[in-house]
């Protein structure tokens with residue numbers, strides 16, 4: 585009879601620890617939502633039929649090898665790896681923390697950082713600036729990982 589009680593206590597502890605994690609990161613979620621809201625407004629302006637961002641489209645965008653990419657940066661996944669829950673590497677070998685929000689909760693929470701890296705990497709991989717739709721899909725995919 586002792587074991588089930590201990591088990592129940594352990595479960596209770598585990599669930600309050602999980603709740604603690606959720607309580608520690610609400611700012612990140614709100615900051616990311618604000619950035620996504622900004623891209624959603626832009627996407628709607630570009631296309632009034634815009635219905636929301638897509639995880640699948642974000643994944644495809646992340647894994648794609650665009651024909652005109654700079655040879656040194658053939659895809660987003662080249663540095664961030666094909667599984668965004670993994671750590672990535674810069675061309676110089678420096679570790680990049682995972683893009684997946686489940687692994688790096690602070691991802692996509694600083695507008696200036698997000699802008700800088702989209703500008704830089706879209707130019708070298710896609711040879712143009714990405715659209716608000718593409719950026720929103722990308723963040724939505726990473727937030728699902």
Ligand code: HEC
Nearest residue numbers: 657659660663680681691692693697698701702705706709
């Ligand atoms: C040459 C390597 C490389 C490639 C290719 C690359 N990235 Fe990154 N990316 C980085 C590095 C380095 C950082 C900054 C370090 C960090 O945030 O951990 C970064 C950060 C970012 C950030 C900022 C994340 C945040 O926390 O706000 C975004 C957004 C991003 N990359 C998107 C992309 C997209 C989209 C592509 C493809 C079009 C791409 N990256 C391709 C290396 C790369």
